[in-house]
Amino acid sequence: MAFPRRTDTSSHAQWWRNIDHVALTGIGILMALGYVLMLAASPAVAHRIGASRNMFIFKQVAFLTIAAVIVIVTSRLSIRAMQKLAVIGGVIALAATFMTLVHGMEIKGARRWIALPLMSVQPSEFLKPCFALLTGWLLSLRGKIRLRNGWRFPGRALSCLVFLLIVALLQAQPDIGMLSVITMVFVTQLFIDGLPIAFFVTLIAGMISAFGLAYLTFDHVRSRVQRFLHPDVGDHYQIDTSLRAFGNGGLLGRGPGEGRVKDLLPDAHADFVFAVAGEEYGFLMCLFIICVFVMLLLxxxxxxxxxxxxxxILAAGGLITGFGLQAFINMGSSLHLIPTKGMTLPFISYGGSSAFSIALTMGMVLALTKHRVKPGLFSPKAAPTDIPLSNRLFAPSSTDKD
Known part of the structure; x- marks a missing residue:
């Protein structure tokens, strides 16, 4: 790869100089691990369902290639473009999530997917990054806009309305895991926005009450919690097999292709790919994967x-919270630290919807955290599109007098 010269003022050169190279490298490492672990886990799964041995591998190569393009393209967006994406993407994701209730595929009693010719899409996956971006913008406008009567822009109220709409949609599917992640993203953004501590404590109490209600209402939630708390209740085949895989792997693993968990677990290439990594490459590989995720967060x-x-601050904080929480849920489920939940390991587990939505998330994070150099002697004049939309709309004009 040819690196741009310091005198190069092209858009590509500016993007390369201002992007977070550490985060970009971490994303590349996770994608590379996705290729490697898919080679290890997917052939046995494909053979078990009677498909071509390399079907999952070829599809995941295509998914990750498109995901890499999404990361690069999204990371080049300006702040104004990100704010437009927040509105347009949020509306499309909401509409598509609603469509799952009408024309969605029903799998294991849940309607979360829309069937397309080459793949099935889970719209709620794209709801996560768009929601974080949209609520981040609404909350930020609260401190920038003063209405004529002296009141602030009702950013928190509008954000809560959007959140409640999403709650209704995800509860109807139902998808309690996705709802839990989006709730934590929203709570984190409200905390960053300076929500009074009394309201914040009330919100946490409401979340605990909502979880208790989900436990009483949904059979699959109650079953998973009971199996987590009581080892003698229900079927523990998947988690027992996963834990046995980590034990078999030891420190350095059994070696590439020598694992046995992929022959026994139906979701070895997706929800339990972390167990495949533990058995074939050992504790050190698992620790390395965790360190890469921590590095991206930090x-x-x-x-x-x-x-x-x-x-x-609000948008990137929400986005990275959702990213880190999804990784924790997947790895924690595999290690039996939390009740099992069908959630993919970002960039590593198989799945087109997951790969594309995570790529969109991290592309947004890279775009938001780029260095934005003010115009000076050695920097080109900032284009109007680099100025936040809220600042351009409500800043005083050049003709205003002091």
């Missing part, structure tokens, strides 16, 4: 420490 937070734009 380098994003480090960039946000020096950021002053509320939209960037």
């Amino acid at each position: 380098c994003t937070l480090r960039r946000l420490l020096h950021e002053k734009d509320p939209f960037v």
